[in-house]
Amino acid sequence: MSRHSRCGRKGPARLRSLCAFHALTAIGGLAGLPFAVFADEVDLHAGHAVQLEPSVITAVAQSSPLTIVTDPKQARQPIPASDGADYLKTIPGFAAIRNGGTNGDPVLRGMFGSRLNILSNGGVMLGACPGRMDAPTSYISPETYDKLTVVKGPETVLWGAGASAGTIRFDREPERFGELGTRVSGSLVGGSNGRFDRVLDAAAGGPEGYLRFIGNRSQSDDYEDGAGDTVPSRWNKWNGDVAVGWTPDADTLVELSAGKGDGEARYAGRGMDGAQFERESLGLRFVKANIGETLETLEAQLYYNYADHVMDNYSLRTPPNTGRMAGPRASNVDRRTLGGRLATTLRWDDLQLISGVDAQTNEHRKRSGKGIGTYDDQPWNKDADFHNYGVFGELTWYAAERGRVIGGARLDRASTKDYRQTLGSGMMTLPNPTADTTRSDTLPGGFLRYEHDLQDSPTTLYAGLGHVQRFPDYWELFSPIRGPAGSPNAFEGIEPEKTTQFDFGAQYEGEQLKAWASGYVGEIRDYILFTYSSGGMMGSSSRANNVDARTMGGELGAAYQLSANWKTDATLAYAWGKNTSDDRALPQMPPLETRFGLIYEEGDWSAGGLWRVVARQGRIAEGQGNVVGKDFGESAGFGVLSVNGVHRMSKHLKLSVGIDNLLDKDYAEHLNLAGNAGFGYPADDPQALHEPGRTLWSKVDFSF
Numbered sequence: 001m002s003r004h005s006r007c008g009r010k011g012p013a014r015l016r017s018l019c020a021f022h023a024l025t026a027i028g029g030l031a032g033l034p035f036a037v038f039a040d041e042v043d044l045h046a047g048h049a050v051q052l053e054p055s056v057i058t059a060v061a062q063s064s065p066l067t068i069v070t071d072p073k074q075a076r077q078p079i080p081a082s083d084g085a086d087y088l089k090t091i092p093g094f095a096a097i098r099n100g101g102t103n104g105d106p107v108l109r110g111m112f113g114s115r116l117n118i119l120s121n122g123g124v125m126l127g128a129c130p131g132r133m134d135a136p137t138s139y140i141s142p143e144t145y146d147k148l149t150v151v152k153g154p155e156t157v158l159w160g161a162g163a164s165a166g167t168i169r170f171d172r173e174p175e176r177f178g179e180l181g182t183r184v185s186g187s188l189v190g191g192s193n194g195r196f197d198r199v200l201d202a203a204a205g206g207p208e209g210y211l212r213f214i215g216n217r218s219q220s221d222d223y224e225d226g227a228g229d230t231v232p233s234r235w236n237k238w239n240g241d242v243a244v245g246w247t248p249d250a251d252t253l254v255e256l257s258a259g260k261g262d263g264e265a266r267y268a269g270r271g272m273d274g275a276q277f278e279r280e281s282l283g284l285r286f287v288k289a290n291i292g293e294t295l296e297t298l299e300a301q302l303y304y305n306y307a308d309h310v311m312d313n314y315s316l317r318t319p320p321n322t323g324r325m326a327g328p329r330a331s332n333v334d335r336r337t338l339g340g341r342l343a344t345t346l347r348w349d350d351l352q353l354i355s356g357v358d359a360q361t362n363e364h365r366k367r368s369g370k371g372i373g374t375y376d377d378q379p380w381n382k383d384a385d386f387h388n389y390g391v392f393g394e395l396t397w398y399a400a401e402r403g404r405v406i407g408g409a410r411l412d413r414a415s416t417k418d419y420r421q422t423l424g425s426g427m428m429t430l431p432n433p434t435a436d437t438t439r440s441d442t443l444p445g446g447f448l449r450y451e452h453d454l455q456d457s458p459t460t461l462y463a464g465l466g467h468v469q470r471f472p473d474y475w476e477l478f479s480p481i482r483g484p485a486g487s488p489n490a491f492e493g494i495e496p497e498k499t500t501q502f503d504f505g506a507q508y509e510g511e512q513l514k515a516w517a518s519g520y521v522g523e524i525r526d527y528i529l530f531t532y533s534s535g536g537m538m539g540s541s542s543r544a545n546n547v548d549a550r551t552m553g554g555e556l557g558a559a560y561q562l563s564a565n566w567k568t569d570a571t572l573a574y575a576w577g578k579n580t581s582d583d584r585a586l587p588q589m590p591p592l593e594t595r596f597g598l599i600y601e602e603g604d605w606s607a608g609g610l611w612r613v614v615a616r617q618g619r620i621a622e623g624q625g626n627v628v629g630k631d632f633g634e635s636a637g638f639g640v641l642s643v644n645g646v647h648r649m650s651k652h653l654k655l656s657v658g659i660d661n662l663l664d665k666d667y668a669e670h671l672n673l674a675g676n677a678g679f680g681y682p683a684d685d686p687q688a689l690h691e692p693g694r695t696l697w698s699k700v701d702f703s704f
Helices: 009-037 084-088 473-480
Strands: 069-072 094-097 107-109 116-120 148-154 164-169 181-189 195-206 209-220 234-247 253-263 273-288 295-312 329-348 351-368 379-400 403-419 437-453 459-470 497-509 513-533 542-563 565-577 593-602 605-614 639-650 655-661 666-672 688-690 695-703
Touching: 084 094, 084 107, 094 666, 107 116, 234 273, 379 473, 403 473, 497 542, 513 688
Parallel strands: 116 164
Antiparallel strands: 069 148, 094 107, 148 164, 181 195, 181 695, 195 209, 209 234, 234 253, 253 273, 273 295, 295 329, 329 351, 351 379, 379 403, 403 437, 437 459, 459 497, 497 513, 513 542, 542 565, 565 593, 593 605, 605 639, 639 655, 655 695, 666 688
16 A cells, blocks of 8 residues: 555656646746846846846855855755745755645754744744644745844854754845835746745835835645655645835834735644644834944834634545544634844944843634534633743954954743643543643853954854753643653643753855854753653653753865856755763754755856755654654665756846756655654554655746
């Protein structure tokens, strides 16, 4: 029996994809000719006109010590990302726990969840599903943002609490028009499995202000893996955002933004699908620069984000007739997040200090129902709220001509209240021993890093030590069925996580060779670990516990200009973790991964290839994991070859084409293991969620 239901024969399906791809490429090229002529006659105004690079990116280099800055609008391989996690996993050190075709959950250096501080346009957008079916990155469409910044490890204190694994920021830059004018940019993507994306980013304004609109829609059908089996994975999602900015002078910005979005997604590894991902966002920010000799900049921001998420087993699949999930049913959860931040930048001679305060509060509610649409008639039940208030400061001391010392500290006061009156369901419903109980902690954190530029070489060396104490998040306190032994539940028993990590590395910036290396060694006290068991009256059961752990690993990267036309790049990433309390491996650790890219460029044409090689993972902790994934067994290694080509028709129009998984490899990622409630998987035989087979795509970018 095949792992998934089949949808037609492999040969004809591949042929249809290939024909659709050629047709799309031809149409894109023909349609671009008159447009290119028209666009060449348009004068560009100041603002964010997108620079259309004549190549597809196959590797993202580290920009400065422990920091990666990249443009998420630029074409890269594999096929353009549909969500934030899909984009992040193209950066060395990142992996993703996938549900199917979209809405995965990012993992950096084997660390997951709120160990990653993820911000979109300066605000925090938290998902609502107790099983993270709507992870924060589900609400992020990368190409609608101007800049992506990643800081690895606990090496910044500026952007919120608890970022032990790293800080991720998707940002939209303010517009600046020197005179009255407009700009428009966007893209179209089409490819195998019915993939069709549209993005439009337009702005109009003058010296004193601007209006910007950003909209996108992304959709795809179920994909076929390398064996020709259909994997339930289709999605359809959209977003629309508008920003109004007032710029009375070159140093002042006041911006009001608002946005909405929604979508649906079918999941191969879940007992339900995502029938609704409704998003509402509001933001207000103020920036005043060049204030004086000492006080350089003042920044203030307020944001509101709301997620209304529906999971059901009937909108995108046929409900099962037997078992615990028999018959149509749905669950509706929402999360309302309010936050703000105030920061100043001060400078004295060789010192720069960024300091300020931030705050966040969020409320979680849920309701459910058996039968189609019955949840909508049920009252909302509030089960939790969270509060966090923090104060921070980050100082840079330019100690010498080639040396810098960067240090930061922050102090957070975090609290949460348990509103649940009962635990369990049906005949197993019991009174909640922590009902109406509030728990709180004061959490310090900080880091110190030294950077040194060598005198006779374009090389920077650095080393830093950071410490973070992280308050347990909603998924760790409210999702587990049980807490540590001796405690009534996870809400009372789980302790804050305490991470101390040493980061070190080097960065080389030569004329032909650019190379970087970053390594880390970490000690984690009270690491929050999930253990799963099956069987019994309640079926699968989960327990959250605190253990001690050690981690280490790192990333390497290099890009070399072989000749005037040829260049190559390569990256390597490895993560290792050990549960020292139980003397076994930490679960859900991605295996060693390497990428090799080769690009040929001549004028406005380029062609490239990407070979991604992933080792087998033999270090596992069977039955343990996090709130989303767990280790089921060892995973095999694999190699995937992809190719691309680009033609920049003018400075305003570019056509990119690509073939991912050129050899139609049948493979599965180590972190993509499906649970035993997965769509199409036998309940007693959990199996790996296999990745897409040969995928053809074409992308048209325009900017004028």
